[in-house]
Amino acid sequence: MSVTVSAKMEGGKVSRVKVHSLLSVVSGSPVAPGKVHILSPLDRAMGHHTIHIVFYYESNPFKDGPFPLDIDNLRVSLSKLLDEYPIVTGRLTRGAEGGWQVRCNDAGVRILQATVNTSMDEWLRSADASEERDLTLWEDMPQDPSYWSPFRIQINNFECGALAIGLSCTHMHADMTSATMLIKSWTEVHSGQPLTHSPIFNLPPPPSSHGNFVPSFTALHSPITPANMGTVTMKFSGSVIENCLLQVQSQCPDATPFDVLVAIFWSRIARWQEPSFNNHKCSLSICVDSRSAGHPEVPFGYFGNALHFSVLYVDADKLLSCGLGQVSQYVHSHVAKARADEFWSVMRWLDEHSNEGEGPFTIYGPRLTCINMEHMAVAENGTALMYAASFKKGERPIHVSYHVGKVEGQGLIMVMPSAEGGLARTVTVMLPEEEITNICKDQTILDLEPKMIVSGKR
Known part of the structure; x- marks a missing residue:
């Protein structure tokens, strides 16, 4: 046609x-x-x-x-x-x-x-x-x-x-x-190569024992005020991320690039957004992929949804006043404690409530949500998964962009590997338009010398 x-x-x-x-x-x-x-x-x-x-x-x-x-x-x-x-x-x-x-x-x-x-x-x-x-x-x-x-x-x-x-x-x-x-x-x-991960379309039966973890995205049913959303994508060099990790080492010795970048963006965004308070606590939805060593029942080749969402709560005063190291530790501890049985418990809950009119849900909102893509950082030969997508030998993508449709509420932050490799990371932020303007002018973030990509910013 x-x-x-x-x-x-x-x-x-x-x-x-x-x-x-x-x-x-x-x-x-x-x-x-x-x-x-x-x-x-x-x-x-x-x-x-x-x-x-x-x-x-x-x-x-x-x-x-x-x-x-x-x-x-x-x-x-x-x-x-x-x-x-x-x-x-x-x-x-x-x-x-x-x-x-x-x-x-x-x-x-x-x-x-x-x-x-x-x-x-x-x-x-x-x-x-x-x-x-x-x-x-x-x-x-x-x-x-x-x-x-x-x-x-x-x-x-x-x-x-x-x-x-x-x-x-x-x-x-x-x-x-x-x-x-x-x-x-x-x-x-x-290119005539065998598939690194042949697709698997059905997960094995869940473990015999798992907890009673209710999906975090089912807890908020209040209407979301529509807002025009803006998007900015920033690339941070490996040397900048390395300096950030050294800065937080005393308080968060095992910090990942995801931990420090989420800590930076969350603490800055919290200064402008009207936070979701729960007994004077700010909340952040953190999304991790269950295709990891902690979830051996979910193979990397699984084709479908293997995302797990959980909520981190931090006292509002602490989030706004404590340093980067402490906020990084909050994020790191939360991600490290995510249990494999929570993923299976969510699947069971959704299955049991599928006939009660539950879903689909606004997953990316109303809370500010962060997607952790650290599991894609090293796929093969030190190359991140998305940058290993080479149709011709030696010709890899120079940039890969991700976008989730119908993000609402307080917005979305995606932290993913960069083409540079190593510790370099790309951060795509989707927020209400006025807050995107704030992000692009925020001096704490600008001090990290980000490079704007597909953002309409020069």
């Missing part, structure tokens, strides 16, 4: 991204008739949100000779990949008990081709988050999703010959890790 779309940005400005074609790619081997995948209780709880990822490459891995894009080359490797991911090509439907499931009918994945009317260097300097979303154009799920593709891949060609691959999907199908693994697996198929 040939289409031409000039996306309109906020304020009526015409985007530099123009989508000019749309097609579907199906798997190379037909799926067995009648195959159905039942979404987990946690998958269904995430139905309010979407995942959007953009991989930026300095050269086009699909280029063949003088042609800007060898579409057949792209389709062949993607079709082979989809043989391993039948739920990606399927369609959502309601099961006998009313819950969402995937009918694995091999209806295919939507592929959009687009041109970007600038160079990649200029784009990374001048584009903001709202324009970047044009690299992952999305259509919300219709009332009848039987013909609607829950996965969309957008191939964006820049004037300089660079390429950005955008992936969008429902959060019901995948979290950040499994969506990243989908693209990384595509690069492995494209």
